[in-house]
Amino acid sequence: DGGITQSPKYLFRKEGQNVTLSCEQNLNHDAMYWYRQDPGQGLRLIYYSQIVNDFQKGDIAEGYSVSREKKESFPLTVTSAQKNPTAFYLCASSTWGDGELFFGEGSRLTVL
C-alpha cells in the first residue's frame, strides 16, 4: 500500500548527540515536509522540499538539517544545536500546490 513510513517511532537521545529521523514515501509525491508538534500548539514547519536536491527552511529550522537525495526519502537530523529537541516529529508529503497532505505516524524524540 502507498504511504509514508517514519522511523523510529520512539527515540531517546543524550544531550549533545545528533539524531536522524527517517521518512520514506512511495506515493510519488514531489513535496515533503517535516513538522514539529508540541503540547497545546499547532504543528510548526521545520523544513520542506519541493523537488530532489532542493529544500527550504520553514519557521523553526534552527538546529535541524535535512537532505533530499531521492524523491522517496527526506531524513531529518536533529543536531546538538537544537536547544529544546524533545517533541513529536511528523513527516508529510503532497503533490505540490494545494494537494492533500499525507502524514507518517510520527517519531517521538526525548532528550535525557
Next chain:
Amino acid sequence: KNEVEQSPQNLTAQEGEFITINCSYSVGISALHWLQQHPGGGIVSLFMLSSGKKKHGRLIATINIQEKHSSLHITASHPRDSAVYICAVRSGGNDMRFGAGTRLTVKP
C-alpha cells in the same frame, strides 16, 4: 493571536450526540483542511475544501470564505471518534498554518 483558532480546545460528549468543532482563520487561503490525529500520533486527512460543504459518512465539513470560518460536524458520535481534530489552512504553495487542535472524547 494565532492565524488559525479552534474552539473548543476540549470537548466531551456522550455517544450519539451531534458534535461541532469550529475553526476561524485570519489569512487568505486557497484551501482548508480538517485532520484527525489518533491517540498514537498518526494524522489522517478528513477533508480538503475551498468552498461550500463536503460530507463523508457521519462527518460534514463546511466553510464560509467571507466569514473566514469553517465547522466540522460529527453526527451520531461514537467512542471511536475520540481523537484530536486539527484545522489547517493553506495560503498557497507550501505555506500551511495549523490550529492547536480540539481534543474530542466520546463516552459510551
